[in-house]
């Protein structure tokens with residue numbers, strides 16, 4: 001294929017890093033974007049060592065200005081933007097009755113505003129390209145079922161699913177597809193945090209919340225970031241050209257849609 005370029009936000013670690021590494025192996029130039037520039041630079045170096053173009057760009061997805069600059073710099077360096085993966089996101093573990101206004105604003109600014117800022121900046125560029133492009137959002141099993149102690153997080157991921165459906169309808173005319181991946185229980189620093197906080201609230205020991213939630217995985221093991229990346233590779237490829245507006249569960253069989 002002609003050299004294509006992808007941006008992956010929140011790709012300094014976890015699922016984003018696995019997606020970035022996979023897209024690099026698929027032949028994309030990959031821009032590693034994160035608030036943690038030091039770690040992002042290391043991932044970009046790993047990718048360049050594969051003989052693939054890569055750059056690290058610091059951008060907070062909750063800033064429209066920074067996301068705009070991220071797309072601008074990418075196009076300046078690599079000439080095109082074919083795939084934009086809105087992966088950056090945060091979790092909060094708290095009963096809804098205790099959530100503060102500040103916490104609500106923080107999680108919505110990153111998970112929801114961040115997805116929209118990415119969609120806007122990426123689509124404005126992709127509209128200029130005859131080949132269009134692919135926008136891929138991070139949703140979750142919590143986009144299909146509101147989860148106890150993860151109420152605000154679930155609200156943001158339901159919103160991501162709604163944005164994915166609406167954007168797919170608005171952007172099809174520009175040859176832009178919009179889909180989302182919905183992982184289950186993925187072994188990243190995010191789940192370390194969820195396990196720790198759940199343990200505090202529910203009087204459990206570390207690891208017990210993870211074990212409890214993992215019981216429902218019919219494939220019998222927790223998810224690795226690469227399990228998600230394998231599916232995102234498909235969403236980023238030409239094989240998914242006839243698919244848009246979908247938020248697909250890739251969770252080892254926890255939920256069924």
Ligand SMILES: NC(=O)c1ccc[n+]([C@@H]2O[C@H](COP(=O)([O-])OP(=O)(O)OC[C@H]3O[C@@H](n4cnc5c(N)ncnc54)[C@H](O)[C@@H]3O)[C@@H](O)[C@H]2O)c1
Nearest residue numbers: 010014015035060061088089138140183185186188189190
């Ligand atoms: N881990 C899971 O089990 C799981 C399950 C379903 C969905 N997800 C979703 O997948 C995505 C990645 O999750 P993960 O587990 O790899 O998380 P993680 O916490 O391990 O990594 C997230 C990365 O995003 C970066 N980040 C955080 N806020 C940012 C911001 N404002 N701007 C730019 N970068 C920012 C962090 O620095 C970090 O490198 C998230 O959207 C998450 O909600 C994760």
